[in-house]
Amino acid sequence: MQFSYIQPTSIEEVFKLGSAAPLYAGGTDLIGLMKDDIIKTDKVINIKKLKGLDKIEDKGNKGIEIGPLVKIADLIENETIQEKCPLLVQTAKEIASPQLRNMGTVGGNICQRPRCWYYRGDFDCIRKGGDTCYAVGGENKYHCIIGGGPCFIVHPSDLAVALLALDAKIEITSENGQKTVPVNDFFILPEDDETKENILEPGEIVTKIILPEQAKGFKTTYIKFKERSSWDFAVVSVAAVLKTDGNMIKNGKLAFGGVAPHPWMEAEINQKLTGLNTDEASVDAFTSSLFHNAEPMEKNEYKVILARNLVKRIIDNLA
Amino acid sequence: MSPKDISRRKFIKNLGGGVVGAGVAIQTLSAKTRKESKPPSKSDSAVALTFTVNKKPITLLVEPESTLADVLRNDLKLTGTKVVCNHGECGACTVLLDGRAVYSCHMLALDAQGKSVTTIEGLMDGEKLHPVQEAFVEHDGLQCGFCTPGQVMAAEAILIKNPKPGKEEIIEGMSGNLCRCAAYPNILKSAVAAAEKLNKS
Ligand SMILES: Cc1cc2nc3c(=O)[nH]c(=O)nc-3n(C[C@@H](O)[C@@H](O)[C@H](O)COP(=O)(O)OP(=O)(O)OC[C@H]3O[C@@H](n4cnc5c(N)ncnc54)[C@H](O)[C@@H]3O)c2cc1C
Ligand code: SF4
Ligand code: FES
Ligand code: FES
Numbered sequence: 069m070q071f072s073y074i075q076p077t078s079i080e081e082v083f084k085l086g087s088a089a090p091l092y093a094g095g096t097d098l099i100g101l102m103k104d105d106i107i108k109t110d111k112v113i114n115i116k117k118l119k120g121l122d123k124i125e126d127k128g129n130k131g132i133e134i135g136p137l138v139k140i141a142d143l144i145e146n147e148t149i150q151e152k153c154p155l156l157v158q159t160a161k162e163i164a165s166p167q168l169r170n171m172g173t174v175g176g177n178i179c180q181r182p183r184c185w186y187y188r189g190d191f192d193c194i195r196k197g198g199d200t201c202y203a204v205g206g207e208n209k210y211h212c213i214i215g216g217g218p219c220f221i222v223h224p225s226d227l228a229v230a231l232l233a234l235d236a237k238i239e240i241t242s243e244n245g246q247k248t249v250p251v252n253d254f255f256i257l258p259e260d261d262e263t264k265e266n267i268l269e270p271g272e273i274v275t276k277i278i279l280p281e282q283a284k285g286f287k288t289t290y291i292k293f294k295e296r297s298s299w300d301f302a303v304v305s306v307a308a309v310l311k312t313d314g315n316m317i318k319n320g321k322l323a324f325g326g327v328a329p330h331p332w333m334e335a336e337i338n339q340k341l342t343g344l345n346t347d348e349a350s351v352d353a354f355t356s357s358l359f360h361n362a363e364p365m366e367k368n369e370y371k372v373i374l375a376r377n378l379v380k381r382i383i384d385n386l387a
Numbered sequence: 388m389s390p391k392d393i394s395r396r397k398f399i400k401n402l403g404g405g406v407v408g409a410g411v412a413i414q415t416l417s418a419k420t421r422k423e424s425k426p427p428s429k430s431d432s433a434v435a436l437t438f439t440v441n442k443k444p445i446t447l448l449v450e451p452e453s454t455l456a457d458v459l460r461n462d463l464k465l466t467g468t469k470v471v472c473n474h475g476e477c478g479a480c481t482v483l484l485d486g487r488a489v490y491s492c493h494m495l496a497l498d499a500q501g502k503s504v505t506t507i508e509g510l511m512d513g514e515k516l517h518p519v520q521e522a523f524v525e526h527d528g529l530q531c532g533f534c535t536p537g538q539v540m541a542a543e544a545i546l547i548k549n550p551k552p553g554k555e556e557i558i559e560g561m562s563g564n565l566c567r568c569a570a571y572p573n574i575l576k577s578a579v580a581a582a583e584k585l586n587k588s
Contacts (some may be wrong), residue, residue, distance in 0.1 A: 072432060073451035073497050092495075099454075100474055112451075116498070141487070165563025170487045171494060181479070207409060294498050298562050299476075 087270030155288035210290025215328035227323035239276035255330030438528030441509030488544035528577030530568035
């Protein structure tokens, strides 16, 4: 890798630089991509010196605003987040390793590129502008079971899964102004564009992550299934926000990581949660209906069962 | 290339992401490290970096693409910091940046602009070992020793944050440092002993 390092201090300066260079926040993803020649560039725009984007602000009933440059470790240590959104703390603790959490940012976490090993290797696959997905008929144990085609990645971000279950919004700023979109509309499927994972266009910057005020009385948790206890990406993960009443779930939401090219939530699944009895038979009936519409690849059918069992575990623990 | 041409060998060679066991990752990626080490000559694109290393203020010219580990090892000859995976996956290159553990192989040296870096060399007091280092010697917290500087720095980072960490906190804090010799039981013993030592002194 060889490039120049540009360090703007205001967002206007970033816009003036044009849209040709990658934004560099913590760099924990971008450096890996550059070392492996997956991203080639003659300059990087370090955004760490942009003012005001590294704060967490409690806006009362307008929710909590998280700057994209907040480090994952600082999110975990933040008292407002600890008090008002333990789910985010629990999720952030599951990310990577202590060192990477000291380096990586919240914005970089949701904008990180996929971990498909063909994408990260010397393969000119569809996501790199080629015409073949090597995961089809290849090593697809860690690929998606739903929402795939023509590319079959899973989205690697842990935070994005929790943010989806929390109904968070993403503020995007460009030269032309600002817009705020729900997390669900931020991420896209390969069928919409197989070369990127979200709606960001060159020249657009994530400037805020907005957590709406959380309704009282909900229990939350994040379960991440990984293959070893040191750092690892999720094989399947589930973020849950549930309200229970005796042995009944009043309502709630389940968001899934590791199953689809973007963090995955289904209205149908959440509707079935409403009024669900927590006796074993009802829970079994519910969980065995999950992902009945999945289209697993040759080597990843196990993820359907894994996702169902994680949900069962969550309901057993929370309800 | 058609999918069936991908032999298992090729597959492992191209594996960058960390989904398989650490042993494989380290073996494949160390080849990369060798490819990337470059002669220390400076081109026109070099930029001034001013920071503190082991309490000493330093200014030098660095290439924008140099990692902090490159600069520590090649320019400042602080070779106690080891580079193994060069991909932010193993922790051998752990140093402290403003008191927090970071992977020096996976950040640009220019990101240390104006900051304070502590390496394993900075822990010693003259010829006297730091209590964390002593603990690793006393409790045999190493086998080949290659991961040890990183392990010691990770342990030191835990103790800076909390001088009285519980065992869980130590395990969690050391989880970003892999040991290929799997000396984990004694590494943990050493880190726990280091905490006790510091609290006694
Ligand atoms: C060994 C290893 C293990 C990991 N494990 C996990 C894990 O378990 N879970 C997980 O979720 N992640 C994991 N990661 C991914 C890790 O890189 C992210 O968690 C980290 O938060 C990324 O943040 P960053 O600031 O370093 O991103 P960068 O590398 O700086 O940026 C990543 C991408 O986001 C873009 N970007 C950054 N900020 C913005 C912004 N404000 N607006 C628009 N675009 C932006 C960049 O241009 C770049 O394309 C792991 C990474 C490594 C190397
Ligand atoms: S899943 Fe996507 S990123 Fe992976 S090989 Fe197929 S097209 Fe490429
Ligand atoms: S050398 Fe492995 S993390 Fe830096
Ligand atoms: S790698 Fe040999 S002692 Fe850890």
